Amino acid sequence: MQVTHVGSEVFPFSRSGGLGDVLGALPAVEASLGAEVCVVSPWYAGLSAKPKEIWRGHLREVGWDNPEVWVGEIVEGGVRYLFIGLSEFERAGLYHPDDVWRFSLFGKAVIPVLRLLGIRPDVLHGHDWQAGLVVAHAHLSGWRTVFTIHNLQYQGRWNLTEARHWTGLPEWAFGPDTLEFHGDLSLMKGGLVFADRVTTVSPTYAREITTPQYGEGLEGLMVRLTLEGRLSGIINGLDQERWNPRHDPEIQPYSDPEGKAGAIAALRQEFGLDSAPILATVSRLADQKGMDILIEALPELVEKWNVVVLGGGDPLLTAALIGWAQHPRVAFSQGMNEPLSHRIYAGADAFAMPSRFEPCGLSQMISMRYGTLPVVRETGGLVDTVPSDVGFRFAGTTPADLVAACDVAYDTLGQPEQWQERMQKAMQLDFSWQGPAQQYLKLYEGLGRRG
Incomplete structure (x- = not known):
């Protein structure tokens, strides 16, 4: 099973919260269970380690001024990490007010970069709105996809008239049943609509987001995904080695x-x-x-x-x-x-x-x-x-x-x-990633392998 994860941050190279922790742990456990795993994320200026540059050039798919794109690689813990560099990601910090624009460029670059490197996964697994456009392009390329909602409140919205030209998607992709959301482009909705399966990070949250209280205006879509059998919740695990009082170097260790x-x-x-x-x-x-x-x-x-x-x-x-x-x-x-x-x-x-x-x-x-x-x-x-x-x-x-x-x-x-x-x-209590990783691999297998 070949799996490629796409997300905006990955511990220990870049992190602002729980998403980085998930992409720092889940892929490694999937690899330990026999999957061939790759993780794709932006090449931020402040990455904690310097990737080895393996490609540099121009991608017509990214469009506009045909910007230069570069790709770096780190192989660690059985996982291949790929970092896509664009000038928009050379600023300090991970996130900025124009992130819909930045992640639109990133989203258009991912599939072409994977093709250049000869990577054609059985499943592309996108995480949160920053990967929503990647999931849309992967679907249009005939790839099998999973999309995980880490927090539905953050949706990657921008004025549709302006932003539709950033995406590289065909005109039919901007209707109310696709990426349009109250007059805006929603990259989150792109991931939700185009993914073969949608997951979120706990079973209870998967039920909550079908209600107006928690659905952030998308509860109707969530109900539809649930009825179609496309939405489920898989609880996140925890890196139990990193968080272990028995041998935590930051404290006087204890076991009871x-x-x-x-x-x-x-x-x-x-x-x-x-x-x-x-x-x-x-x-x-x-x-x-x-x-x-x-x-x-x-x-x-x-x-x-x-x-x-x-x-x-x-x-x-x-x-x-x-x-x-x-x-x-x-x-x-x-x-x-x-x-x-x-x-x-x-x-x-x-x-x-x-x-x-x-x-x-x-x-x-x-x-x-x-x-x-x-x-x-x-x-x-x-x-x-x-x-x-x-x-x-x-x-x-x-x-x-x-x-x-x-x-x-x-x-x-x-x-x-x-x-x-x-x-x-x-x-x-056992909060290891073993159980969740096995659930994800079972989910991937249910989609079938590429021919």
Whole structure:
């Protein structure tokens, strides 16, 4: 089985969030299970490793001024990583306001580059809207395709009149049943419409996006895909070697709940916290993640908890947390800091995720791996991964709902035997990629192999 994944980021070479983690883990496990796997992503200026350049030239399919395209390669862990270079991707950072234009160029380059290199996979697997155009072109080329929604909220939309000329697609591809969405071009919709099978990153989220509350205006299409048997949910896995308290170089390693006490003491000392238990979160600062709910709940939370937050994003939420960091029981570290995130996952007692929606989520899996019990809203992947006898789940979206769940966690923490039992169960849960990878390979096989 020859599989080519296409996505906008891939750990450890480029990463801004969970998508990069998925493309850093799933392909390697598929390769270990016998598949021949390639991953295609942009050649950003800030890649963490320099690929070996294997081709440079011009592709008429990319159009416009016939821009120069270059291709780099890294082979690692049984996976061939290909990086497509275009001048639009030489800026600092991964994402920019004109990304629909940038990923339209990238989307037109992928299939020609694969052909140049003699790669004709049994299945092309595109991830999120940045790969939607690639899936459309692959379908029109007669390739079998899978498209995975990592977050339906982000759809790659642009004014249709202007953007239709960027795509290289025929005119019939811009109707309301194809890429047009309320007068815009939607690259997400391109992936959804043209893929042979559509997956999302948890079974519960696959059901939620068929409803107006979570469907982002595409719920009608999601219902149709479900009725056609083309939409399903496969829960993400976790890189259990990268996130392993038994040999994590960023902490004093431990293998059981008793050994966690040292990590808690270290985090308490690092942030100068008092003896109250530690409630933490590592998150993008966004309304989707419920960070406004957490901030509004702080006056009551700090009566019982120290609160530690690591993350960046919305300027207003960031400013609010900077202000709250003056409180002796609140610690806030702005931005992404992977070593610190390991220390937080290990050193907190409980982990808050009051997400309004959560397609899958990795933080709750990581926290349980480290014996840190999650307090989560009942939505998406949080429902599918947090057992009710391990974490603390709540249904509402108000600060009072979060506070009530944290109060239950606090009371349980005061019953050491119950808390230890939950921690033990949490640390024994299996979140490896083996199961999800096997499900994906079965899905690919169901599409058949190329002739």
